[in-house]
Amino acid sequence: MTTIKAIRIEKTGGPETMALKEVELGNPRPGEITVRAKAIGVNFIDTYHRSGLYPVQLPSGIGMEAAGIVEATGEGVTQFTKGDRVAYASGPVGAYAEAHNVSAASAARIPDGVSDEEAAAMMLKGMTAQFLLRQTFRVEKGQTILWHAAAGGVGLIACQWAKHLGATVIGTTSSDEKAKLARAHGCDHVIDYTKEDVAARVMEITGGKKLPVVYDGVGKATFLSSLDSLAPLGLLVSFGNASGPVTDVNLGILAQKGSLYVTRPTMYHYAAKTPTAFQEMADDLFAVVKSGAVKIEINQRYSLAEAARAHLDLEARKTTGASVLVP
Incomplete structure (x- = not known):
């Protein structure tokens, strides 16, 4: 068990329902990795979880994506080792935290040439663009x-x-x-x-x-x-x-x-098609970013404690491009 700071919600509602608390993070379970966050992505789906539009079991963490360093691996994880740079997207919710346990199958290795902030800002949004443009309807x-x-x-x-x-x-x-x-x-x-x-x-x-x-x-x-x-x-x-x-x-x-x-x-169903689908989708995304054809615009940065302000700005349509929380 490790003590970390994380955003928690006790009830659904507005941004004011989010609070920064000290919580205990357990060891990763089989198939999971512990990721120490370097940057955390902010997305509209986070506001759906917070408001109750997409129900979560309360009390709950919040957030779906982040980039950072693997601190520990659970039983059966072979694709990552301690110290690897990774980014993840999708559940379980709780990315608004200094560290988080996530499924190794929902994480991807970050290549050289892509920063932690870029990776955190691009995963959910970029992977969404990938499956929409290249799989749901293949744009030609x-x-x-x-x-x-x-x-x-x-x-x-x-x-x-x-x-x-x-x-x-x-x-x-x-x-x-x-x-x-x-x-x-x-x-x-x-x-x-x-x-x-x-x-x-x-x-x-x-x-x-x-x-x-x-x-x-x-x-x-x-x-x-x-x-x-x-x-x-x-x-x-x-x-x-x-x-x-x-x-x-x-x-x-x-x-x-x-x-x-x-x-x-939804991204989940595309990323779960095969055991390697998530990494393959991420590799496609990373490649188009590294080529310079797609530039990741990070136009808002907030501290972890400012998560409520990040949601207020997002829902007020005051933001452009991507927003990240920096723990």
């Missing part, structure tokens, strides 16, 4: 795609990556400042969804052809405009709920709007 050269919230953490990575793959990228943002950021990170066209009709602009940009795929991490507020932006047989990839969950959907609307497809994928 010559296609035109739409990415909602293009100036967000996932959006900045994904739009650069999609541009690198040869796609024409349309992004949506909510301000002139974010529009400039999106253009600087791969977007050929930017739509301000607070002022413009997204589907109408997509029709204009594509000459009426519309799109084979729309990537939507916003949710409720953009669901219908996403469907209206798709060509017949197009795919809506709904991967987040920043504006609230999509509910009470009449499936007949998919037929009416062109025999459309909708999927609600």
